[in-house]
Amino acid sequence: MKSRFKLNILRSSWGISLISAIAAILIGLLFGFIILLISNAKEAVPGFIAILQGGFADGAKGVGDVLYNAIPIILTGLSVGFAFKTGLFNIGSSGQFTMGAFAAIFIGIKWTFLPGHLHWIVALIGALAAGALWGLLPGILKAFYNVHEVISSIMMNYIGMYMVNMLIVDHIHDKIKNQSLPVAKTAILPKAGLDKLFETNNLNIGILIAILAVIVIFIILQKTTFGYELKACGLSPTASKYAGINAKRNIILSMVIAGALSGLGGGLLYLAGSGKYLQVVDILAPQGFNGISVALLGMSHPIGILFAGLFIAHLTVGGVNIQLYSFVPEVIDIIIAVIIYCGAFALLFKSIITKFHKRVTKEEAGK
C-alpha cells in the first residue's frame, strides 16, 4: 500500500516540485540551525524553536501578524511570478511598489472629499494605476526598443525612489519625522472584524484582497486564452510568434499587470493604519526583492506564491522573536537565501527522484 502511494506522488510533476521545495526548506532550516549553533550554542535550540513557531508563538495575535506581513510580499511575489511566467524578470517590483504606495497615500491624504466607503477603494485603484504605469515603461522599451527589461526596471526602481522622495517632500511631508503625513481615517482599509478575530490592530481586509488577487491571477494564467498566450511567449517566443501571437502586446500587458500587482501591494501596506509611513530615504523598498524570493519559492505559481508568502512571513515573525535570544533577525534572510539556493537544485532532485522511481518500478515489475 505504502509503495503505491509513493509512486503516485512521484509520478506527477507537481508532486516532484513539492518534494523538492520541501527538501529545500528543510536544508535551509538546517543551515540556519547550524549557524545559530555556531554563534551561540546555548541559545540555539530555543532560538530555532522560535523561528519554527513563527507567528504561532504569540497565539492569535502572532498569526494575525504573519498574515499582515504576508500581504505585501504575496502581491510583489505575484508580480514577479507573473512576469516570470511570461518570460520577463520583473526586478522593478520595488519601484512599482513605492509608486503604488505613494499614490495610495497621496489620495488618502489629499482626496478627503471622497465619502468613507469610496476613499480607500479609490486609493487602492490609484495604487494599481501608479504601479501599472511604472511597469508600462519598461514593457514599452522592451517591446519596441529591445531594451533589456532588467536594466530598464533597475533604472525605474531608482527613478521611482527619488521621485517619490521628492514628491513627498513637496506635498505631504512630515518635516519632523522626515516621512509622509498620516492618511485620513476614511482611507484606511476597513478591518472587517479581522482585528478582533486575530487580536492584532494591524490586520485588515488587505489579506482578503491579496487572496482575491491570487485567485484572479490563477484564473488569468490557467483559464483564459490571454494567459495561455502569455505563458507560450514565456516558454518559446519564436514558436508563439510563428503561431501568430502578438509578442509586443503581450510583453507590454504582462509588465503592466505585474506593475499593477506590486503597486497594489504598496497601497495595501501603507493604508493599513498600522503606523507605517513612507520614509524619505534613499533606500529601495525591500518588499520588492522579497517578492523575488516569494516568486522563486512558489515556483511562479499563484497558489504556490500564496503559501510561499505566508511561509516567509511566518519566518519573518519568527525572526523578530529570536531577538529575545539575542540573535540578529538577519538569520532569517540567511535561511531564506539558502532555501532559494537549494530551490535551484530542483532539477537535481527531480533526476534523483526519477532514478529512484525507475528503480522501484523495475523491482515492482520484476516481482
Next chain:
Amino acid sequence: MNTLYFVAQQTMFFAIPLLIVALGGMFSERSGVVNIALEGIMVIGAFASISFISFFGDKMSGQMLLILAILVAGLIGAVFALLHAFASINLKADQTISGTALNMFAPAFCIFVARMIQGVQQVQFKDTFHIAKVPFLGDIPVLGPILFQNCYITTYIGIAIAIIAGIVINHTKYGLRLRACGEYPQAADSVGINVYKIRYSAVIISGILGGIGGLVFVVPTSTNFNATVAGYGFLAMAVLIFGQWRTKRIFFAAFFFGIMKTFAAAYSGIPFLKTLPISNEVYKMIPYIVTLIVLSFFSKSSQAPKASGVPYDKGTR
C-alpha cells in the same frame, strides 16, 4: 578649473568600481553564465577586505595594506562566486535563482558575522591610503590634477584591470574560447574545448573582480562598511549591458555613469549649477533617466552573447 578637477577626481571614485565589476560580469556572461550575484559578491568581498583592513590596521598601513586587502577581496569574492558557478554549471540550475539567493545571503551573512565578532554591524577602518599628490606625475599641467592628485591607487589598478581584461578577452586563445562558449557552446565542445572548465574560470574571474570592486567602492568614499553597496552590483550589470559586453564600451559606459552620478552628488560645489532651481532629487535621478534614454536608442542592435543564461547540455545541438 578647480571644479573640473574636482569633478574628474570624484568621477574616478564612482566609475572605477562600476568598471571593475562590469568587466567581471562581462567575463561571466560572455562565457554563457548570467551573473546576477555581482551585488552579493561585492558585499562579501568588501566585508572580507574591510574587516582585514580594520583588523590589521594598527599593525601596518598605507598602500601595502590596501594591496593585501585587494588580494583578500578578490580571493573571497572568487570563493563566493564558486557557489554560483556550482549551481549554474554543475547542477544546471536557473542562474537567476542562484544569483538572487546569493544576493540575499551576502548582506545578511555579513551583518550576522559582524555582530558576532565585534558586536555592531558597521565595520570601521582607518583611511591611510589617500594620496594627496603623486610626487612626480601630480605636477603635469592638466592630467596631473585629474589623475594624480587626491586619489587612490585603486584608480590605477582599475584602469590596469580594464586594459588587461580587454587584451585577454580579445587577443588571447583563452579569450577566444571563452567567447565561443558563450555564443555556441556545442560547437566549442565539438573542437575539444572543455566548456565546463572555461565557464567555471569565467565565473571565478567575475568573483575576483566583483570582490575587488566591492573594496574599491567602499575605500575612497567612506570610513566604514555597513553591509551594503547601494545597488552598485545591479548598476554594474546595467553598465555591462549598456556597454554591449565589449571592454571599450563598458569603459565609456562606466565613466559616463560615473560623471552623471558625480554631477548628482557634487552639483552644489559647481557655482553655476547651484543657482538653478533644480532640486537635489532631480539630480540624483538624472544618471538613470539618461541611461534609459540612451539605451532606448542603442538597444535595437543589442548583441548579447547568444548562449548566455542557458545551462550547457551536451545533448542538445
